[in-house]
């Protein structure tokens with residue numbers, strides 16, 4: 324059995340979830356593990372001296388639980404796929420078929436054990452103004468309090484990004500200002516190339 328783990332990282336509102344879902348729809352037998360599903364309960368996330376909840380750091384996430392999910396997929400992608408029920412179009416096929424896991428989230432490359440599992444790494448970036456604009460048009464749970472973007476989200480992004488650049492190599496940076504279609508086409512093509520390199524069954528793609 325052949326497998327490929329694709330990491331879709333990036334800053335908040337870079338377009339990670341949008342791209343990941345579209346990729347999954349195009350790649351048979353693929354599925355997604357999303358980091359957003361692993362935030363700790365609000366009651367245990369600490370508050371800093373400015374009163375901002377410290378969500379944008381690894382400590383705010385149940386990374387062990389996320390690792391367990393990724394490991395469950397690695398152990399048996401077929402069973403995981405069936406249970407996750409995410410990819411309705413999937414068909415179980417030949418032994419040459421490559422199972423693809425898309426791991427998406429804003430801190431996936433900052434967690435060393437998770438980063439080490441990735442076969443491909445993409446990072447979606449957008450300028451500060453676009454990021455702030457996109458973020459303000461969304462409603463998060465819990466909602467961002469006034470000043471949260473400039474007081475917590477953006478400074479933590481800069482810090483986390485610096486840490487990532489100091490420790491991780493092989494990241495393909497993507498311009499999140501490009502259209503959704505253009506981003507999907509580029510990443511899909513690149514993933515197919517990697518599937519091909521594994522000697523995977525491209526006929527199904």
Ligand SMILES: Nc1ncnc2c1ncn2[C@@H]1O[C@H](COP(=O)(O)OP(=O)(O)OP(=O)(O)O)[C@@H](O)[C@H]1O
Nearest residue numbers: 334335336337338339340341342457499501502503
């Ligand atoms: N290529 C794009 N061009 C324009 N808008 C986009 C693009 N990709 C995503 N968006 C929009 O930006 C917003 C954020 O997209 P998305 O939820 O995919 O980002 P994210 O990186 O997963 O964000 P989060 O930090 O909430 O996890 C959405 O409103 C989405 O429709």
Ligand SMILES: [Mg+2]
Nearest residue numbers: 339340341359
């Ligand atoms: Mg998202």
